[in-house]
Amino acid sequence: MADADDLVDRGNLRTFLAERLGGVDEFDVERHEQGFSNETLFVTWGDQQLVVRRPPPGETADTAHDVLREYRVVDALQAGDVPVPRTVAASEDGVMGCPFYVMERLDGDVMRFSELDRFGDADARRGIGEEMVDTLAAIHTVDYEAVGLGDFGTPEGFTERQVDRWTEQFEWAFEETTSEREVPEIERIGDWLAENVPEDPAHTLVHGDYKLDNVIFAPGTPPEIAGVLDWEMSTLGDPLCDLGWLLFFWLDPEDDLTTLMQTMAPSFTTHEDYLTRGELVDRYEEQTGVTVENQRFYRVLAVYKMAALGEMFFARYLMGNSDNTLYQMMEDGVPTMADHAVEIIEGDRPL
Template sequence: MTEIATASAAELAGLERLAPALVEETGKTGWSEVGAELISGGKSNLTFLLSSPAGELVLRRPPTGELLPSAHDMLREARVQSALAASPVPVPRIVKADAGELIGIRCYVMERIPGHIIREALPAGYAGTADERQRLGFAFIDTLAALHSVDPDQVGLAGYGRPVGYAERQVRRWTRQWESSRTHDVPEVDELADRLSGHVPAQQATSIVHGDYRIDNCVFDLDDPGKVNAVLDWELSTLGDPLTDLGYALMFWRHPGEPPISSLTPTVTDQPGFPTRSQLLERYAHATGLTLDDLDFHIALAHFKFAVIAQGVANRSREGAMGGQDFGNLDHEILALARAGLDLI
């Protein structure tokens, strides 16, 4: 195991320098006694629960080790969350964002939002009825529709991205990321990139795009499964084609009998009672007014994108850059993702 992998949570969170900064920022001396605990589940960046006599906050920072170009930009996350604070999209309040002077790398601290983050299993006694599961699914898709209905100019995000030609640039970007991170040839991934490049549909709308919208990036209310308290993990957010978000979200939404798309993203929606993908699409289209004729392209793009993400996760895990988390060999999953994408385009 590498020295990086054995670094303590306190070291990775930079508590020696972070603690006095939090005291100054909040005016609460209790933050001088802060402790840090790595929150498992993060596959890209590192997330820490900060606990002190003054309360709890959350720290987000990139993984250790060498980073791919344009990846893990914590200040983008902080910017978009700050911009959306007054919008219908629920986000945690940013307490402090730092460009690297504080703990030696870009990071931010945000409030901790109470609620359930749902990964491989529903919490005991939560969303146990078909009605509650349907409301959970509808809250999930309604929150995405709400995000895509926000005017970027009205919330101060004009210039946050280059929306024209977004999907085409996404194909190029993730192709470059694949070339930077792959450890061996996977012809199916290369073929999927080629097909996507040759079949980019016209963009019918521009919106704020989350970039990684999944059920486990939402915080659901402790008492009401039909309410999303916060949307997390805005690292890949920008301005672009909203259907890329929709295609990505639908890729992870599994029906009963369907396996998870990846071991990195366990599912609960394969249990009875959750809305079907068709129901989610109907609700989204009604809320946004968008037509979904080209959605297969965007779902195929999602498969390509997540195959590349999985390769990056595997690399960082192997190099000990994920705070000791080990995600194993993902080669077979990357191949399966590429093949599933090829079936769509």
């Protein structure tokens, strides 16, 4: 595993920051250990705490780790209603030999699998869901033309392309995984999605990976989102794809807490004080004025996307490219998710 010195030339970074922020005596760089995609480095610059985002070392896909795209959207949102970190600067290459950008490090906490002690009462628990929905609504109501993101994506045909893209990912992974086990339900799910793509969906800025562990909550109470993180999948497209993704990772009290879901999603939202998935959708409609139609489609698409990622994880495990326990779990996890998607299609998992 790479450490900070493998990911940054400290001397070059110090010069880069000094030119923009002024010189300091205290300077340190530490690699953030969590995350599966872009690298995150915590930088102490005098009395300032900064974050550097850069691609992982080695070969990367053209768009999968496009940190400058991430910088562009975060920078465009600086003066609006969407909470994002303050941007400092970006560079295409020369300093680290790869693109990167620098932003402020926000004070607060990310909730991955554990509830924060300060949010352990009914009002705070309800407030977490309200903050998540209200912030998502703020993202989806950004005037993307006005903030300079009019060419940030191609929203026409976005939803159909999502189905095609994840179908192609399954096809790639199945070349490796079908010798171990098959998942015949996937073809049925993909066909159902292709036949049920909503006509003329709305076009907004979308985050692409909006869920609890991609926001940071400010210190204190009541819950307040200090910043939305991890914008590398953002584009212009169908906002209900974001909502469906959030719902997939939001467990309800009646959900079966399988080992798989407890590995991927926080189980604390099953407490009766939290908003249910249905209540999240109701609040989204209130905040945006949008009636959420075709909710089964967007929920199935979210499961399909996660299952495709899981099948790619399992393929990489079989190839010997990863010994991550989660990757190995996908041998049974993807069939479980496929069954989940079929149950949504058949109406057995209503909101």
